[in-house]
Every structure is written in C-alpha cells, then in structure tokens.
Amino acid sequence: MPASRNIRDMAAQNAAARERQEPVPDLPEALASEPRDGIQRGREVAARYGENIALTAAAIAFGEGTKSLHTRMMAMQLLMNLLQEVPDPIPAPPQTERDRVAE
Numbered sequence: 001m002p003a004s005r006n007i008r009d010m011a012a013q014n015a016a017a018r019e020r021q022e023p024v025p026d027l028p029e030a031l032a033s034e035p036r037d038g039i040q041r042g043r044e045v046a047a048r049y050g051e052n053i054a055l056t057a058a059a060i061a062f063g064e065g066t067k068s069l070h071t072r073m074m075a076m077q078l079l080m081n082l083l084q085e086v087p088d089p090i091p092a093p094p095q096t097e098r099d100r101v102a103e
Contacts, residue, residue: 057075061079
C-alpha cells in the first residue's frame with residue numbers, strides 16, 4: 001500500500017473523529033436545597049482535602065519526576081494561591097509577670 005494512501009486514510013479518520021459530537025452528561029441532582037448550604041458544605045469538603053492538594057502540588061513543583069517547567073510553574077502557582085488563602089495566626093497577647101507566675 002503506498003504511503004500517500006495511508007496518510008489520506010489517517011487524515012479522513014481524524015476529520016471524522018473531529019466531527020463526532022461528545023455526549024454531554026446530564027446534570028447531577030443537587031445535594032443542597034439552598035445555594036448557601038451547598039457552598040458551605042463544598043468548602044468543608046475542600047478544606048478536608050486541602051493538605052492533599054498542597055502535598056500533591058509540592059511534589060509536582062519540586063519533585064524530580066516533573067520535567068516540564070510550565071507544569072512546575074503551574075503547581076507553584078497553585079501553592080501560592082493556597083498560601084494566600086491561609087489566614088495569618090492571631091498573635092497571642094504578651095505575657096505579663098503575673099501570668100508567668102500563675103502558670
């Protein structure tokens with residue numbers, strides 16, 4: 001079979017694949033009756049997985065297995081965004097001499 005025929009067949013297959021429509025899945029049933037409740041529960045779930053996200057992003061950004069500089073930069077950007085969302089700790093008031101003796 002000549003190479004040009006193979007190339008034409010491959011081009012026709014690619015064109016046909018591009019023309020096929022991907023099925024759009026149906027929307028899932030809403031778990032919350034009110035948007036505010038759904039947002040609050042979603043934040044609680046996201047907070048539970050925050051450490052996992054940070055560890056995975058750090059492994060991608062600084063691990064030996066990531067070759068792409070762009071991928072490393074995207075992971076670092078995710079870490080920076082997570083860091084900005086973490087509230088600063090509230091400083092404790094200075095201890096007085098009376099507080100130290102009471103301990």
